[in-house]
Amino acid sequence: MIEKNRVKGLSEKEVIQRVQEGKQNLTQSAMTKTTNEIIRQNVFTMFNLMNLLIAIALFCVGAYSNMLFIGIIILNMAIGIAQEFKAKKTVEKLSLLSAPSVTVLRDGEEKTIATEEVVQDDIMALTAGQQICCDGEVLSGDMEVNEALLTGEADAIGKGIGDKLMSGSSVVSGRCLAKVIHVGNDNYAAKIAQEAKQAKEQSSELMQSMRKVTRITSLFIIPLGIILFLEAFILRSDPLFTSVVSTAAGLLGMLPKGLVLLISVSLAGGVIKLAKDQILIQDMFSLEALSHVDVLCLDKTGTLTEGRMEVESVQIFENVLAREVKLEPLMGSFLKYSNDNNATFQALKEYFKENSAFTVYSRVAFSSERKWAAMTFKEGVTFVIGAPEKVLQGEMPDALKSEIKRGRRVLVASVTEDVIKSQTNLSETKLTPIAGIVIRDCIRQSAPKILSYFRKQGVTVKVISGDNPVTVSMVAKDARLKNYDEAIDMMTVSEDADFRKIAEKYTVFGRTTPQQKKKLVQALKAEGHSVAMTGDGVNDLLALKEADCSIAMGNGSDAARQAAQVVLLKSDFSALPGLLLEGRRVVNNVTRAAGVFFIKTIYSVVMTLICVLANIPFPFLPIQITLIDAAIEAYPSFATAFEADGRRIRKKFLPAALRSALPNAAAIIMAFLLINFISGIGLFEIGMIEKTTILYFITGLISMQAVVKNNIPFTKLRLFVMITMAAGYFGAVFLFSHQLGLEMALNTGAILLLGAVLVIAFGIERLLTKCVRNYDRRKMTVDGRLSLNVHSTLQKEDQ
Known part of the structure; x- marks a missing residue:
């Protein structure tokens, strides 16, 4: 054990003095x-800038009634800011339950404090599983650290007295006392951009798509706006007021104003909802990533099993030394002086009593890479315990093989006269086995049901573990995991092996090293999969960092919780289906709504182009566009945004939304052309206001038909929204027709034209919708066949 009586740490007075001097470990949290x-991202957007410029132009010509859209923009900003503030407050409150802590020595006593309370010169007591919060220098003890998140180097690095420790690295094994030499922004971790802790907003398909839409509309809106205005003001000699209003309407229609807000509000709402179930979302966009997951990588311990280990039996080997050497004194002394404290060692400590029969000379802590621990005693014997494949030299007894086949974890205890060090190659050391220790970890009762759920949802589950592959496979069998028998011993896999082929073929991966876990996740991603990874230890860090969505257990190591995007604070594996459903809800509902928002964007761009080429005014007014924005786009979308929708996501967001919008947009464009053509040839005598009124009615009806189409099958809520949407739109049209610039007293010719064009427009919409659906079906069929062919090819190559 580390001697602490020589190191008392700081006094309370010294701590207060350093806090006053600003030498406290305060950094800006990247969690929220x-x-x-929040204010900047909701206010200073390209969409808002464009809307502001249009509003200024309208204000300058006195078109105040057409500036109503600014009120909606301000309301959108207020709602978005309020929702994100609420999510921020919820996450920060919940994060206190998952906040990293550190044990320090103060006034000679150990004290566990939040990492933000650490001050310069504090003495940290570091143990396995912790993430080092501050740069430090080792004063006593020894340990191994993983600096992969900082340097990319996966191998554990030994640290002894006088060695420097980097904040952001993680303790793999051992224990030591270290003096804090840097705090806050002076820490190494604060000076570099750690991939594991960077926000992944840039990988959000939803936001990337909206940025793409913004860029494209920006290309159109400025030149088209200028041309549309000049044609009206110069070529047609329209008054300045009319020219500005007509131009503003065309430009307003191109902007899907409420869609970005809908995405933010939906994601923030999901964060708040999951927080109530003790699920901490540390990266809002991980919800979106979850929705696309088609491969879920699990560790066996704590997910399929309960994570509560207990020693079931001890089997003494049949050899002379095993009969002469007593296991209990050796094991008791080993446990007394060991710094390891993982679930396995806790089970050993519950079964064997600690004692002082032997005196420690040196020790090697357990690590996932080595898969063994050792302790050399002054009495001339070294005790080694670990995985049979590492510690057992010779054939494993049939009794232990049977235990492994039952899904039990087996450790082998051996002894040697040699001094064992961390770099010792055990295969070159003569080890004599004295006992096999059988450890049980019960299957979670909910595991079979949850695995069945994921299978039905099209999510492939793979188990990646450091345990014996036979043990893991049997546990997977008990949990009713499909293809549990497709298991591989990763110790037999070379560094240059084809990991893509291995990752696709097998379901269970045993004896996996941290570096191999990372390579398996990379391989699955390279095959086009969206991968979620669960983990609870330092050995999972590399894989967590690599996954599209990383999930840590609340009872896991500090390092795992800080690196993950999602933390299950209750460490409850059964929460995973709810996570998947919430992510799918957000993306499905946003995609459904986007199909309506983009209708106006498409027909506004095309109709503006037609108006420019034909030198005719844009048919609508800004106030008319605002009514469609509010009643047909925003209201139904936000009212149904939080409805459950756990359908599997098979399409890309932007192409799917545009295909959904295309039939209705094309029908409106055709109605615009027909109305202008028929009135142009004099078939019906109607004026400009009548033409606008006819087209506005048709536009409203076809846009509402898209909302109805996208909300099938109906629920009570959806039915209520559809009815109130129609009532609100037509009520506003009839009550405020004068303000909207519409003519309600249509003559017979205008009514006939309205009916004829409406029938043709609906026919075009139905035909194009059928074409789009046929295209989607064919594409899904082709994609399915390609996936099946790839899987078949891999199987043939392995035969």
Whole structure:
């Protein structure tokens, strides 16, 4: 054990003095956006800038009634900011339950404090599983650290007295006392951009798609706006007021104003909802990533099993030394002086009593890479315990083989006269086995049901574990995991092996090293899969960092919780289906709504182009566009945004939304052309206001038909929304027709034209919708066949 009586740490007075001097470990948390970031990202957007410029132009010509859309923009910003503030407050409150802590020595006593309370010169007591919060220097003890998140180097690095420790690295094994030499922004970790802790907003398909839409509309809106205005003001000699209003309407229609807000509100709502179930979302966009997951990688311990280990039996080997050497004194002394404290060692400590029969000379802590621990005693014997494949030299007894086939974890205890060090190759050391220790970890009762759920949802589950592959396979069998028998011993896999082929073929991966876990996740991603990874230890860090969505257990190591995007604070594996459903709800509902928002964007761009080429005014007014924005786009979308929708996501967001919008947009464009053509040839004598009124009615009806189409099958809520949407739209049209610039007293010719064009437009919409659906079906069929062919090819190559 580390001697602490020589190191008392700081006094309370010294701590207060350092806090006053600003030498406290305070850094800006990257877990949530700052208040300024939330306001800036909701206010200073390209969409808002364009809307502001249009509003200024309208204000300058006195078109105040057509500036109503600014009120909606301000309301959108207020709602978005309020929802994100609420999510921020919820996450920060919940994160206190998952906040990293560190044990320090103060006034000679151990004290566990939050990492933000550490001050310079504090003495940290570091143990396996912790993430080092501050740069430090080892004063006593020894341990191994993983610096992969900082340097990319996967191998554990030994640290002894006088060695420097980097914040952001993680303790793999051992224990030591270290003096804090840097705090806050002076820490190494604060000076570099750690991939594991970077926000993944840039990988959000939803936000990337909206940025793409913004860029494209920006290309159209400025030149088209200029041309549309100049044609009206110069070529047609329209008054300045009319020219500005007509131009503003065309430009307003191109902007899907409420869609970005809908995405933010939906994601923030999901964060708040999951927080009530003790699920901490540390990266809002991980919800979206979850929705696309088609491969879920699990560790056996704590997911399929309960994670509560207990020693079931001890089997003494049949050899002379095993009969002469007593296991209990050796094991008791080993446990007394060991610094390891993982679930396996806790089970050993519950079964064997600690004692002082032997005196420690040196020790090697357990690590996932080595898969063994050793302790050399002054009495001339070294005790080694670990995985049979590492510690057992010779054939494993049939009794232990049977235990492995039952899904039990087996450790082998051996002895040697040699001094064992961390770099010792055990295969070159003569080890004599004295006992096999059988450890049980019960299957979670919910595991079979949850695995069945994922299978039905099209999510492939793979188990990646450091345990014996036979043990893991049997546990997977008990949990009713499909293809549990497709198991591989990763110790037999070379570094240059084809990991893509291995990752696709097998379901269970045993004896996996941390580096191999990372390679398996990379391989699955390279095959086009969206991968979620669960983990609870330092050995999972590399894989967690690599996964599309990383999930840590609340009872796991500090390092795992800090690196993950999602933390299950209750460490409850059964929460995973709810996570998947919430992610799918967000993406499905946003995609459904986007199909309506993009209708106006498409027909506005095309109709503006037609108006420019034909030198005719844009048919609508800004106030008319605002009514469609509010009644047909925003209201139904936000009212149904939080409805459950766990359907599997098979399409890309932007192409799917545009295909959904295309039939209705094309029908409106055709109605615009027909109305202008028929009135142009004099078949019906109607004026400009009548033409606008006819087209506005048709546009409203076809847009509402898209909302109805996208909300099938109906629920009570959806039916209520559809009815109130129609009532609100037509009520506003009839009550405020004068303000909207519409003519309600249509003559017979206008009514006939309205009916004829409406029938043709609906026919075009139905035909194009059928074509789009046939295309989607064919594409899904082709994709399915390609996936099946790839899987068949892999199987043939292995035969």
